[in-house]
Structures are given as C-alpha cells and as structure tokens.
Amino acid sequence: MVLKVMSANQAIAEAVKLANPNVIPVYPITPQTTISEHLAKFVADGDMSAEYIRVESEHSAISAALGASGTGVRVFTATSSQGLALMHEIIFAAAGLRAPIVMADANRALSAPLSIWNDQQDSISERDSGWMQIYAENGQEALDSILIAYRVSEDHSVLLPSMVCIDGFILTHTVDPVDVPGKGDVDKFLPPYKPDHAYLDPKRPMSIGTFTDPNYYMEARHDMELALEGAKDVITKANSEFAEIFGRKYDFIEKYRSDDADTIIVAMGSICSTIKDVVDEHRDNGEKVGLVRVRVFRPFPTEEIYDAIKGASNIGVLDKNISFSVGGVLHNEINAKMDVKANGFIVGLGGRDIKPTHINEIIEKTKNTTKTTQWIGLNKEEV
Amino acid sequence: MEIPEKEFLAPGHRACAGCGATIGVRLALKMLGENTVAISATGCLEVITTPYPETSWEIPWMHVAFENAAAVASGVESALKSLGKTDTTVVVFGGDGGTADIGLQALSGAMERGHNLIYICYDNEAYMNTGIQRSGSTPYGASTTTSPHGKESFGEDRPKKNMPMIMAAHGIPYIATASISYPEDFMKKVKKASEIEGPAYIHLQQPCTTGWGYSPEKTIELGRLAVETGSWILYEIEEGEFKVTYRPLQRRAVKEYLNAQKRFKHLTDLEKERIQSHVDAVCIELKV
C-alpha cells in the first residue's frame, strides 16, 4: 500500500484512470471541476486513452454518457449541484435505459440563494431516479467506491447507474493520504464491460429508447425495482471481493461504537468523521454514544440500519438536505420504514460548518423524542 | 443515379398515411447503408417507428429525449471511435422543434466540437407530434394551435428561423437544404455528407398532411410547390462555398403553394403578397 496525499477529487480521477472508461463527457462546475481537470490532463499526457468530450452543458454530459453507454462502452462523468439538477431528466432516462454509467457528484447546495458550498440536497433530490447512491466519508472511500460502483452497475443482474457522492470542498478540496491501488489488482476486481442487454452495433441492430404504452411501462419500472433490490447481493459480493484484494472492507452501513450504544447518531458522508471524534469523547466519559453511518443510500439498506439502531433509546438522524414541510429525507425514510422513533436534525446546509459543539447539542436533544425536525447551527443560536 | 434497393425502415410503422418524414428517412438510409447508427430526438418519427416491443429500424437506433439527440450522438460517435469503428456512420434525425428550438444548444455543441456525424433536421414546420404547435421553424403566416389566426391575428407573425445559416456560422464542412420531393438531390447530399469527415447538417423540408392541412396524396406535390415557388430553396455549402443545387425554370406564384394548405387559408391577398415579396427578395439575393 502506497499512500499519497491528494484531494478526494484527485482520488476519484485516479480511480477513473484505473477503471479506464472509453468515453468521458464532462462539464466543469465548482466544486467538481478539478475531477474534469485531472482527467483532461491524464488524457492529454497519454496516461488514459479515453475519448474526452468537452460538452457544452451537464445536460449534454449525461446525454453523451448515455449515448456512449448505449454503444456498449464504459463511461464516466461527474457533476455537482446545478449541473446535476440540469441533468435531472436524463438521470431518469439513464436508469430507465439500464445504462451502467458511473458518475461522481460533488455534493453542493442548490440555488437559490446561490451557494457553491456543501450540502447533499442535489443528490438526495435524485433519489427516486433508479440510480444507486454511495456517500463516501473520505478520499480513500471515494476512490474505492468508484471501482465498486462500476463493478456493481455493470453486473448483468443489476444494470443500473451509480452515483458516488462526495461532500463539496470538505472532501473534494481536502487533501489527505490515499492509497491508489495497482492496475493489476483493479483489473482482477473489475472485468471489462461486456453489454448484452442493449448496445448499438450494426452487426446486431437493436432499438434502444423505445416508446412504451401502458401495457409495458409499469413492468419496465417494476423490473428496475427488482434490479435495485437485487443489487444488494451484488454489492455484498463486490464488497467482500474488494476487501480480499485491497484489504479495505465496506458495507451498506458502518457501525461505529454503536453495538451497545444508548444514543445513536445516523448520518451520511464526511460529517461522520467528525462525529467519530465526538463519539470517542463521550465514550471516554463513560457515555454510551455511537454512530451509524449510511454509506449506500440506494438501494436503501432498511434491515441493516434497523438492526443497527433498534436497540438504542435515543436516535438522532442528521440530514444535509430538507424536504420542505416534511423534514430531512434520511430521517423520514428511517421513521417510515422502521419501527423506531428517531429525531430529525437538519445540519450544514449551504456549507454551514458543523462543529463538535453541534454534534453534542444533537446528542443532548435526542434524549427528548420529538416529531419536530430541529435545525442545528442556525445563526440565531449562538454556538 | 443508382438508387440502392434495400430498405432500412420497415413498414408497419404508425405514421399517418402520406407521411413525409418516413419518406425522408427511407431515402437517407438507402444512401447510408447498413453500417449506420441512427439517433432520434423525441418526436413523430421516434414514436411512430418504435412502439415497444416493435421497431421499424433495421439498423441500430437510439432515442433518449427531445432536446439532446446531438449530444447523445456525440457520445455514440466518441464510443465508436474508441472502439476503432470509425467506418460506422452516425446519423441523427431531429424534427424542427428538436433541432431549431429545444435541441439547438446540444446541436450547436456537437457541431462546434467537430464530431463526425450527419444531422438531418426533418422540418415539417411545427410540433406535429403533439398536435401542431408553433416552432421556431414555423413560417410567417401559418396558423397553428399556438399561433392561431383570429380577429387580432393572421397566425405566426415571425419569419422562419434560418437554421442552415446558423449551422453555417459554426464553420462545419457541409450544410445543405433539401426536400423529399427532390429525392435525387437529397440523396446526393446525404451521400456527400457521409463522405465528409466532420459534422454535416442537412435541413430537409418535409410536408405534413396533418399539420399543413392537405390530403395525403399531395405530400410530394406540396414539397414540389414549396421549391418551384421559391418558398424553399435547395442549396449546399461545401467547405464554405455556397451553391444553389436546383433552380426552377420559372418560379411559380407563392399563392399556389399557400392556397394548397389549410394552415394558410385565412391569409388575405395583402398578406399573401407580402409573403410573395419576401420570397422574391430572397430569390433575387440567391439568384433563384
């Protein structure tokens, strides 16, 4: 293992280089831009042989990605925030056409008001599209998740696209040590993409993107649901093979000192690193506090989360998103799918820094179960 | 001119009787042959040719959305290039709405980037798939469901957007206008487009029985009238050089063309004269 200090954006570019896609259509947007730049440089230097398409918008980025994927090759693209929102229509089309595209999303708040900083509203808002979603905690996981995402997406029993989400700036522009795997190991883990269900080839003409009447549409969507549910087994298998080859073990969720915890915080993404530090402090004081980090958000790991939190008396779910008048999405999904009474907290919107004091405040507030979603870190509350 | 016999668009499609779009596609595909991949924008053509689980297409075909056919084709072309299949032709069929309106940005991007593809706009001068709404390509005076004539309106009050010239401004190697009623001219242009390295754009006028309001057997006659009256001019721009490819021996009166269609029925003689003088001006400029 050779650690190199790099940003999560560079780590993702390194992963893409290893996965060796044929086509990379990409459009720059803060804070994703350096992914596009690293990849452009790899191609310019001859380190990658991909066709790099400098598209004129994110809408065309995902459209070209879908065209290329439909031609039967591996593709990569990346975006953020407004870019992902602009892609929205084709995000759904990509899943519906069962194109195993892998895309990185540098999580950033959605306008308005305009913000370039982090929250997860952009990708959360695409949760119903049929894409798999992985929320990485750090640069290493971002890199590894790209490789795992290709492996799972391209599996013939899945054939759904994947979005690897990394918190804008907090990960995209933070450098820390990352292990870049060797090409040989990656080739062992990730076989070349060999499409069978749909590809454009004059030797075997087929029509992709057809028009369905009410006799067929519902079945097509139902098949997607089955494929996404079935992806769970494929993810488990990929994770275990990944651990064997690379020595890093991933799961749908990560349990951190939560097994015997009275109080459990549930969260996604980079904030979990800070929470782990806070959990340790509480444990040092003899308080049974733990963290459950949701890593794979789609397919939603209902049983895994439920098993991890059902024993706790106090549960706090952190959301860097808001479904207005309903609350945080992760919180609502947990309460809807599980027999628990979790408290919901909205944190870190538009890049509001989340400090240990905020986490402590949340831990304190989980002691009184309330149906009201609580916003933590608003300026009116001095922290 | 030898016209290949083989058809690449099967019958049984759901087009209206007398559809001009399918004639255009049939003729184009004959020239392009089997080593071709077609991309469609959402529209009549897409809907009528691919009612799942059937398809009329005998070659590989893909559709994603309304506004992104050129971007999808960019990805397809790049993927084929990455596979070393540079001999495969990529052709796009977009309607006038998908080309001149909602798809203009994606098309501009694809043209400017220089992808090796042929974009054929089959122009029936309105959104026909959804029931004859006005597009940027709807001509002056035409009545559509969103530019209806009425007490205060004579129908569409803006001239047709000049798509071929917008494409010419991209500096691409080949641009042409064509009509389904002049098949040899059209097919020659398709052939030329396929032989040129880089982007090619063909703007194909294609009368629509439903949207224009004439009986189905007149489709070819209407296209012919458009050209013979100078309302639609056949030309090409090859490496920047402009050339009219067909000149009517004697231009017929524009009102012959207008009077044959329900969409212009409401026009007064004054308005028809205004259209005639506009056509005259263009024809004088282009020496038609």
Added chain:
Amino acid sequence: MIEVRFHGRGGQGAVTAAEILAKAAFEDGKYCQAFPFFGVERRGAPVMAFTRIDDQPIRRRYQVYKPDYVVVLDDGLLEVVDVFSGLKEGGKVIINTSNGVETTAGAEIHKVDATGIALDILGVPIVNTILLGAFASVTEAVSIDAIIKIIKETFSGEVGEKNAKAARLAYEAAKKG
C-alpha cells in the same frame, strides 16, 4: 494534533501552502489533512486554508477554530481579518511583513520579509513557499527537508529550484532569529 490556519489573498498561494505543509508532514511520517475555505472571491480577496498534522489518522472535518499556528501571507489582512482569532495559548504567528506588527497578548509573533525574499529570488511577490521555510524553523512541526522536497514536487524545473532556495533562505534567516 497540530492545527494550522493560513490567511492570504486569492492568488497568493495560501491553499497551495496548506497542501505543501500537509504533504511535507506526511513525508516526515505523520498523518495530515489540508483544505481551503473557498470563497467565490477572485484574486485579492481574503482566503483561508487549514492544515492538520497528527501521529494518528485525522478524522475531524470542520474548520480550524483554535489553531496552534497561524501563517499570514499579507500583513494588509491584519486590518480586515482577525488573524489571531482562537489562537491557542502560546500559539505562534508567522507574518509576512516589513512593518511593525502590534502584538496580541499570548501570541508569539514572527515577522518575515517574505515579499523581499520573493522579489530577490523569484522575481515575483509570491510568498507561500518562503513562509513555509520560516514555519519549519519557528515551529519545528515539520522538517525543512520535507518542505523542500514537496516544493520541488509541486513546482517543476527552475521554478521549483528557486522556490526551494527561497524557502531554505527563510528557514536559515528565521533560525538566526
């Protein structure tokens, strides 16, 4: 854990300095983390960047509010930003200045005429690498050899050599006090 906060203006290289420091610490065998607080501001606007160095892997992901060290790339910032904010008791501040700086209680201030050195050696007023040389000397949190190595990796060819030379010079100068 050592936490460092850089204050600069857009275009002065504060973000690069934070990254070079992190990579140098890693070169020394430590764990590290560096990140910017980006504004949408352009060249000239105040920016901050942060570095953390520890013997253990670093997890926390919030900004540095209680720095052990503060590096100020432009003394003009003293008037617009509270660069001493949250500085730990006995914390050190390295400031690029050729003027006098008002000391703040509890802060140990080290003045470096980095702009002067930069103009002499680099020919342009870019001071980030020079301040890192001084930082290595003043804090001993990172070795000058590692700083030099990473500077040369970051900037190729002659630019790297010149920056390395300037950093070394600042290091020696600060040693002498």
Added chain:
Amino acid sequence: MVSIGAAVKEPGSTRKNKTGSWRTFKPILDKEKCIECENCIMFCPEGCINKDYDIDYDYCKGCGICAEECPVKAIKMERE
C-alpha cells in the same frame, strides 16, 4: 417481463403490424402502362412497393401518393 431497458432486438419488427387495414382506397397498378420510373417506389411512405412494382397491401395505407406521382397515370385508387 419487459426486455431490460425496453430495448427491441428484432429489427424491422413493426412488420407484425399490418397497416393495410387502415386503407379506404387501394392503389391498383397497371403494369402495362408502367414506365418503371421508380417514382412510386421512391415516394411510398411505407416503402412497400418493390422493384418489380408489386404493392404490398399488407402495409399500404392507401395514401395515394403513388397514384398522384405516377407520370403516366398507371396507378388508380379504388374504393376498398
């Protein structure tokens, strides 16, 4: 069960849909009169007139373009 991504792998399969039933008028071609100009073949929206000038009534929708465009009036439209 719908094919994955609703892709259709049988090229030209709209042939299953016999659009001949749409017809009200039927084109009858008099091969004696025919001068083999190819106009009808070229202009048929269904592509259902072959090289031998046989009209495939399984698909002919009866639009009448062939009759209209025949320079020698060798095609007549007759009520079904």
